[in-house]
Amino acid sequence: EKKEKHTWGSFIHKVAKTVGITSKDSKEAEHKEQFTALVREVKGVLNANNCPYLSVSILPHVNSSVYFDFPGLQKYVDHFTLMTYDFRTPDRVPKLADHASPFKFVYADRLAWQNIESQVNKAIALKADRTKLVLGISTYGRTWKMDKDSGKSGAPPVTADGPGEEGTYTKTEGLLAYYEICPHLVESTAATTSLTLYRRVPDPSKNLGTYAFRLPKDDVKGIWISFEEPETAKQKATYVKQNNLGGIALMDLSLDDARGLCDANKYPILKAVKNIL
Secondary structure, three states: OOHHHHHHHHHHHHHHHOOOOOOOOOOHHHHHHHHHHHHHHHHHHHHHHOOOOEEEEOOOOOOHHHHHOOHHHHHOOOEEEEOOOOOOOOOOOOOOEEOOOOOOOOOOOOOOOOOOOOHHHHHHHOOOHHHEEEEEOEEEEEEEEEOOHHHHOOOOOEOOOOOOOOOOOOOOEEEEEHHHHHHEEOOOOOOOOOOOOEEEOOEEEOOOOOOEEOOOOEEEOOOEEEEEOOHHHHHHHHHHOOOOOOEEEEEEEEOOOOOOOOOOOOOOHHHHHHHOO
């Protein structure tokens, strides 16, 4: 353990010495060129070892125009995976529960780029080959605690009190696998305070996504959940197909309902996507 800590500490020290520890990259253009050169070398090594497939993932909070030269990269990259989820999480925004993976920019208290449509359009504007753009979607929900200040409607954005409690299986605050959510969903026009049920609220506009919530009761905090489900995954797959994009990447299969706990249908999110594509 001491050796591992020393090795990791040495690595961090070398990185800090080389690039510095600062909130701003003062050598953006240089690093963009270096990343393209790195990808070219990696592709050459993969080809030499009969492993020709290479993809690059783009995180939701990274400015792709600063760090990615799409025309240069796509000579060597088979797909760009756009991680178009987790725009809002309880770690990043602990006091405000909101949709984690909206499709469109709808209301003004969000940043205009925090949605799928904006990320795809930006990549295309930067000369990315649309057939190489893969849309990343989650198979889990992001959760926040609701308290007395959260109101009773559940309509986002909702005042929150940090990440929701950890799930029975995932054991991570602020995150529930789809299979930890779906058995507890109820279709109701009234908010619920049941300690085992969540009121599911679909999105008729198909712009923001589905959410669910349970109001606080006595000393027990409520919960607000932004989550992916088969219906919303189907909408995103339809968008991919209609716009001739490269495909869908699920993040990740282990958090889909692998055992069919909800309705005996195994991997419902995966199947919803596959049936469209």
